[in-house]
Amino acid sequence: MTARPSLDDLFERRLSYPDIDAKDRFDLLVGLDDQKSRLTKILGLLVNPHGLEAWAKKHYHGIPDILAAVLRRPPLVVLAGDVGSGKSALAETVGDAVARQEGIDVTLFPLSLSTRGQGRVGEMTQLISAAFDCTIEEATKLKGSGGRSRGAVILLIDEADALAQSREFAQMHHEDRAGVNAFIRGIDRIGNGRLPAAVIMCTNRLGALDPAVRRRAADIMAFQRPTxxxxxxxxxxxxxxxxxxxxxxxxxxxxxxxxxxxxxxxxxxxxxxxxxxxxxxxxxxxxxxxxxxxxxxxxxxxxxxxxxxxxx
Ligand SMILES: Nc1ncnc2c1ncn2[C@@H]1O[C@H](COP(=O)(O)OP(=O)(O)O)[C@@H](O)[C@H]1O
Ligand SMILES: [Mg+2]
Incomplete structure (x- = not known):
């Protein structure tokens, strides 16, 4: 095994929000109003749970028990569906909407699996583990002691078709299975650490989503061709x-x-x-x-x- 890839090796371009270009691209996406609104809210609460407490204080003068159910959601959203339907475009720009809604700075770590990790055996697994390490390290720095966090991180695993492949299929390549396992481990680490971080996974393969991945998704959003x-x-x-x-x-x-x-x-x-x-x-x-x-x-x-x- 080679040494762990550095932050710059892993993520070609880290993006910071708010960012006006991202806002323009986000606004130009047609027909995705429902996905935009759901994704912004879910990510907002995952990275900044205090938003929901403030909402409860304002409207209910307290913290109803139902909040726990909302806040205990896993830190993963899956965007799945046809090619060219805006999954990547939405994932790359929603950080701006989250930053504006929550009034915090958001950083996106984008990792595309189609161009990466198809080389040596073990490379994809190593990439995924390293991506989660970086995300967790950064989110830990941002987690304020007790109070609200100083910012949030979104990890985007794009073109993740290999990870969407169900572990149940015996013919699945051993390397893919190891990648799925690394992915699941990463999601659990973020969730258990209650970190201001969330993961977006994009895949064309809605039908083949691994049950263990499915179970960890706060939401699975479907994308289709335009009407x-x-x-x-x-x-x-x-x-x-x-x-x-x-x-x-x-x-x-x-x-x-x-x-x-x-x-x-x-x-x-x-x-x-x-x-x-x-x-x-x-x-x-x-x-x-x-x-x-x-x-x-x-x-x-x-x-x-x-x-x-x-x-x-
Ligand atoms: N809903 C949409 N409204 C307007 N343009 C879109 C939409 N979806 C995709 N596009 C255009 O197609 C390009 C490619 O979309 P992309 O997000 O990469 O698709 P996917 O990741 O689903 O394969 C976008 O950059 C954008 O120009
Ligand atoms: Mg894409």
Missing amino acids: EHQRHAVLDQPLKQLGFTAANITAIVNATGHTKGRSYGFTFSDLTQRFLPSIVLDAYPDGKVAPARALEIAQALIPTAPFQDTAS
Whole structure:
């Protein structure tokens, strides 16, 4: 085994909130109001339980027993669902909403497992353990003695499909199982230490979540492809600014949904990262974006295939 990776090796970019760029990105996410609000509240209470006591004092002149049930939740939230549906974007920006709501500073430690830990045997397990060590160390420093904590840490384990794989499947690679175990141990350490820290795990594999991970999740939030209404919300403003009429926009909203030959529509990221740039590049530098041409491009683009959430 090599030496424990340093903080900088582990997390490419630590983010601190409040941060106005994060707020802008958070506000731009369409159709996730329910997830945004739930996630902000859950994380807020996990990292700053005093918020709930203040609420109880204000509205009930005391601390009802029900608070214990709310506060005893495990320090994990799972964001699961289709690719390009805003899981990473939400996880990377919700810290700002938490910081503003609770009036504290929040730091995000982002670790993506897709690009990391696929090398040597034991590497993923070591990465996960080290990530939890760093998080716990930092959160321990922030935990005020008795009073309210001076700040909070969110650990983001992104692209965690390997960890979402159920330990129940015998064919699961030994290394993956060790990773799941390290993850579960880390969650328990944060919970037992009552630290101002919480973990967000993002995965495409809702169906294969390990029962032990499931049990430790305060909430599991599902993410889906945009509905017609949500596609409209994403496309309306940018296309209007290009001079498209309401009818032009409706035609494109329809073309990016289910079609005759296809049972699924575009993902959010298909719309923002593929379709919109394509129509601009197509017109650039000679002329304007023509609505008929944009519709053709929408019809020709093949949306990202849905993630096949088979259990193996
Ligand atoms: N709900 C949404 N509203 C607006 N844009 C979105 C939404 N979801 C995703 N996008 C766009 O797609 C990009 C990729 O999304 P991402 O969060 O990485 O997806 P995931 O992690 O679920 O695969 C985002 O940066 C954003 O530009
Ligand atoms: Mg992602």
